[in-house]
Amino acid sequence: MTQDSTGYEALTSIEAITSGLGSVGYISTREISTAIYLAHHLRKPVLIEGPAGVGKTDLAASMARFLDVPMTRLQCYEGLDEGKALYEWKYGKQLLYTQLLKEKLGEVMEGAATLDAAFTKLTGFEDLFFSESFLEPRPLLTAMQQDRGSVLLIDEIDKSDEEFEAYLLEVLSDYQVTVPEIGTIRANVPPLVVLTSNNIRELGDALKRRCLHLHIDFPEAERERQIVRARVDGVSDDLLKQLVGFVQGLRDLDIRKRPSISETVDWARTLLLMHASELDEELVRSTLNVLLKHESDIAAVDRDLPKLTREVTRV
Amino acid sequence: MAEQVLTDFIRALRSADVRVSTGESIDAARAVSIIGYEDRERLSDTLRCVLAKSPAEKATHDRLFDLYFSRSQTPNTSDSESAETETDQGGDAAPDMLSLLESGDETQIAIAMEQAARDVDLADIQFATQVPYYSQQMMKALGVERLESEMMDAFRARSPDGDQRAQDLIDGRQEMLSRAREHAQQAFETFGAGATELFRQDFLSEKSITALDRRDLERMRALVEKMAKRLATKHSRRRRKKNRGQLDIRKTLRANAGFDGVPFELAWKQTKKDRAKIVAICDVSGSVAQVVRFFLMLLYSLNDVVPDIESFAFSGRLKAVGDTLERQDFNTAMDDIINTIGMSTTDYGQSLSDLKTEHWHVLDRRTTVIILGDGRSNYGDPRIDLFQDLAARAKRVIWLTPEGEGQWGSGDSEMLRYRPYCNTMTHVTTMKDLERVMDQALAVYS
Numbered sequence: 001m002t003q004d005s006t007g008y009e010a011l012t013s014i015e016a017i018t019s020g021l022g023s024v025g026y027i028s029t030r031e032i033s034t035a036i037y038l039a040h041h042l043r044k045p046v047l048i049e050g051p052a053g054v055g056k057t058d059l060a061a062s063m064a065r066f067l068d069v070p071m072t073r074l075q076c077y078e079g080l081d082e083g084k085a086l087y088e089w090k091y092g093k094q095l096l097y098t099q100l101l102k103e104k105l106g107e108v109m110e111g112a113a114t115l116d117a118a119f120t121k122l123t124g125f126e127d128l129f130f131s132e133s134f135l136e137p138r139p140l141l142t143a144m145q146q147d148r149g150s151v152l153l154i155d156e157i158d159k160s161d162e163e164f165e166a167y168l169l170e171v172l173s174d175y176q177v178t179v180p181e182i183g184t185i186r187a188n189v190p191p192l193v194v195l196t197s198n199n200i201r202e203l204g205d206a207l208k209r210r211c212l213h214l215h216i217d218f219p220e221a222e223r224e225r226q227i228v229r230a231r232v233d234g235v236s237d238d239l240l241k242q243l244v245g246f247v248q249g250l251r252d253l254d255i256r257k258r259p260s261i262s263e264t265v266d267w268a269r270t271l272l273l274m275h276a277s278e279l280d281e282e283l284v285r286s287t288l289n290v291l292l293k294h295e296s297d298i299a300a301v302d303r304d305l306p307k308l309t310r311e312v313t314r315v
Numbered sequence: 316m317a318e319q320v321l322t323d324f325i326r327a328l329r330s331a332d333v334r335v336s337t338g339e340s341i342d343a344a345r346a347v348s349i350i351g352y353e354d355r356e357r358l359s360d361t362l363r364c365v366l367a368k369s370p371a372e373k374a375t376h377d378r379l380f381d382l383y384f385s386r387s388q389t390p391n392t393s394d395s396e397s398a399e400t401e402t403d404q405g406g407d408a409a410p411d412m413l414s415l416l417e418s419g420d421e422t423q424i425a426i427a428m429e430q431a432a433r434d435v436d437l438a439d440i441q442f443a444t445q446v447p448y449y450s451q452q453m454m455k456a457l458g459v460e461r462l463e464s465e466m467m468d469a470f471r472a473r474s475p476d477g478d479q480r481a482q483d484l485i486d487g488r489q490e491m492l493s494r495a496r497e498h499a500q501q502a503f504e505t506f507g508a509g510a511t512e513l514f515r516q517d518f519l520s521e522k523s524i525t526a527l528d529r530r531d532l533e534r535m536r537a538l539v540e541k542m543a544k545r546l547a548t549k550h551s552r553r554r555r556k557k558n559r560g561q562l563d564i565r566k567t568l569r570a571n572a573g574f575d576g577v578p579f580e581l582a583w584k585q586t587k588k589d590r591a592k593i594v595a596i597c598d599v600s601g602s603v604a605q606v607v608r609f610f611l612m613l614l615y616s617l618n619d620v621v622p623d624i625e626s627f628a629f630s631g632r633l634k635a636v637g638d639t640l641e642r643q644d645f646n647t648a649m650d651d652i653i654n655t656i657g658m659s660t661t662d663y664g665q666s667l668s669d670l671k672t673e674h675w676h677v678l679d680r681r682t683t684v685i686i687l688g689d690g691r692s693n694y695g696d697p698r699i700d701l702f703q704d705l706a707a708r709a710k711r712v713i714w715l716t717p718e719g720e721g722q723w724g725s726g727d728s729e730m731l732r733y734r735p736y737c738n739t740m741t742h743v744t745t746m747k748d749l750e751r752v753m754d755q756a757l758a759v760y761s
Contacts, residue, residue: 014357030356030357030360031360031363031364034350034357034360034361034364035360035364038346038349038350038361038364038365041346041349042342042345042346042349044342047368049369049370091574091579092573092574095574095575095577201619202544202547202548202619205334208368209336209338209339209368210338211368212342212364212365213364213365213367213368213369214364215369215370215373254642
C-alpha cells in the first residue's frame with residue numbers, strides 16, 4: 001500500500017512522534033510514543049487505561065492535530081448499539097422520497113402489462129432506496145471512509161455493554177463493515193484506533209488480547225511541570241515548582257478523588273489570576289476547591305495543609 | 316537465537332501468571348522485528364505494551380524483564396565473536412570446563428553456561444529445591460568429569476607441583492559450581508517462582524482457614540484479590556435484561572414520532588436487575604475471628620460488583636465496622652476490631668437487638684444478609700423473633716459457620732433454631748468455600 005497520500009507519514013520513529021505531539025502541546029513519554037508507533041506499524045488498536053483526567057482522550061485529539069487528519073469520536077454509554085455506532089438507514093428520507101416519487105412511480109409502472117412485468121420493473125428501483133445516499137454513517141463508518149486516514153477515538157469503552165464490545169472486535173480486526181443491503185465497506189486507509197477505559201468494569205479478555213495496552217498514570221513532577229507550562233502562559237518557575245509539588249503531595253494522601261492534570265492546570269490558571277507569586281497556606285486553603293471536588297476530601301486535607309504547604313515552599 | 320530469547324521470555328511471563336495468547340506472541344515477534352533488540356529500554360516498552368495488559372501484569376513484566384534480559388544479554392552480544400573463538404580451539408564445539416578455566420575468558424564461560432543451561436532444559440525448573448539438582452546437571456554438561464579425573468591424577472602424583480595443581484582445580488571447580496548455582500537460581504526466579512507461587516496459592520485456598528499462619532497473610536491477600544477478580548468478571552454483567560416479546564408502547568411511540576408514527580423501531584420492555592447490596596454480620600469472638608478476617612477481606616475486594624456493603628461486628632454488643640475497614644489498612648483495622656469488639660462474651664440476642672434499634676434501616680428488600688458465626692450464644696436468649704423479622708425484611712439470609720453440621724445444636728449452639736429462617740446455612744472451612752458462597756450470593760443479582 002502506498003503511504004504517500006495518508007497522514008501517517010509523520011510516524012517514522014518514536015522520537016518523531018514525541019516531538020510531533022510536543023508541537024501540538026501534548027507532552028508525551030517514551031512509553032506513550034512507543035505505543036503509538038507500534039499501533040501504526042502493527043495496525044492494532046491501542047487500549048489506554050488509567051485514572052480519569054490524565055490525558056487519555058487528549059492523546060487521541062492531539063494525534064489527530066499532529067497528523068492533520070480528522071478525528072472521529074465515539075462516546076460509549078450503556079445501551080449504545082450498532083445503529084448509533086456504525087450506520088443507520090435514513091428512514092425518514094426514504095419515507096419522504098417514496099411519497100414524493102409515488103406519482104413518478106405510477107408513470108414508470110404504466111408500461112407494465114402484467115403483474116410480473118411490474119414486479120421486475122420495481123425491483124430495478126429497489127436498490128435506489130438502499131444505496132449510500134440513504135445511509136447515515138455513524139462514527140465507526142465515518143472513520144473508515146477517510147481517504148487520508150483518521151484517528152478513531154472510542155471513548156470510555158468500559159461504559160458500553162458487553163455485546164457492543166464483542167461487536168467492536170469484528171470491526172477492529174479487519175477494519176471493514178458489512179452492510180447487508182450494499183456489501184462490505186473496507187477502509188482504504190485503516191484509522192488509528194484509540195480506546196480509552198476508566199476501569200468501571202473489567203474489559204473482556206478478547207478485546208484486551210487484540211489491543212496494544214497502554215497504562216497512563218499520574219505524571220511525574222517533571223512531566224507535570226512541562227504540561228502546565230505548555231498549557232498556561234506566564235507561570236513563574238518558582239510558583240510552577242511549588243504548585244506541582246503540592247499537587248503531587250496531595251495525590252499521595254488517602255482521598256476519594258485525587259486531583260488530575262486538568263485540575264492542576266485549572267489551579268495554575270486560578271493562581272495566576274490571583275497574581276500569586278508563591279504558595280502560602282491561606283491562598284491554598286481559599287483555592288483548594290479547584291483541586292478537590294469532594295467536601296470530605298477538602299476536610300480531610302485541611303489538617304495536613306500547613307505541612308504540605310511548608311514542604312513545597314521550603315525548597 | 317533471537318526467537319528463542321523471546322519465546323523463553325514469554326514462557327517466563329506465563330509461568331508468572333501473565334496470560335499471553337498465541338496471537339499476542341506473534342504480535343510481540345512482529346513488534347520486536349520492527350523495534351529490534353539493541354535498545355533495551357525500547358524493547359521493554361514494546362513488550363510491556365504488547366504482552367502485559369494490566370497494571371499488575373506490567374509490574375510482573377518489569378520484574379521479569381530485568382531478571383531475564385540481564386542474563387541473556389551477555390551471550391547475545393558476543394554471538395559473532397564466539398563463532399571465531401570456537402574454531403580457534405581446534406573445532407571443539409563445546410569447550411569443556413578444563414579449557415574454559417585455563418583460558419579464563421569471561422565471555423566464553425558465559426556462553427558455555429548458557430549452552431549447558433539449554434542442554435539440561437533449565438527453563439523447566441519449577442521449585443527452589445531443584446536448584447542444586449540443576450546446577451549439578453549443568454556441571455555434568457560442562458564436562459566436570461574430565462576435570463575431576465585430572466584432579467585425581469594430580470593428587471596421585473604426590474608431588475608439591477601436583478598438589479598445587481589439584482588445589483587449583485578444586486578451586487576452579489568450586490567457582491564453576493557457584494556460577495552454575497547462580498545461573499540456576501536466576502532461572503528459578505525467572506521461570507519457576509511464579510509457578511511456585513501459584514502452587515502455594517492453590518494449596519492455601521484449600522487449606523482450612525483456622526489453620527492459616529500469620530505469615531501467610533500477604534499471600535492470602537493476593538489469593539483473595541484473584542478470587543475477587545474472578546467473581547467480579549463473572550457477576551459484573553449487564554444490569555438490565557431485555558424482555559423480548561413485551562412491547563414497550565410508550566417508548567416505541569416516542570422513538571418513532573419522527574417517522575410519522577410508523578413504528579420502524581420497536582422498543583421492548585426491560586426489567587432492571589437489583590444492584591447487589593450485602594450486609595455482613597460477623598461474630599468476631601475468638602473461635603470465628605480468623606474466618607471473619609478473610610471473609611471480610613474477600614467481601615471488601617468485591618467493591619466493583621457490590622457497591623453497597625454494610626458490615627457489623629459483634630460478640631457481646633454489635634457495632635458497625637464498615638468505616639473502620641474502608642479507612643484504614645485492612646489488616647490493622649481487622650486487628651483493631653477483633654481486639655475491641657471481640658473481647659466480650661458472645662450474645663447473639665443482644666447483638667440482634669442492637670441491630671434492630673440502631674441499624675434496622677440498612678435492611679431492605681434488595682439486601683442479602685450474610686451472617687458469619689458459630690451460633691453459640693452462651694445460653695442467652697437467641698431472640699428468634701428478631702431474626703424472623705430480619706429474614707422477612709431482607710431479600711436473602713445466608714448463614715456461614717466454621718462448625719460442621721454435626722455440631723449444630725449441640726451445647727449452647729442455637730444454629731438449629733435460626734436455621735428455618737435462613738435461605739442457606741452452610742459450613743465453611745476453606746477460601747474455596749468462601750468463594751463458592753459469594754458466587755451463589757451474587758448470582759441472585761445477575
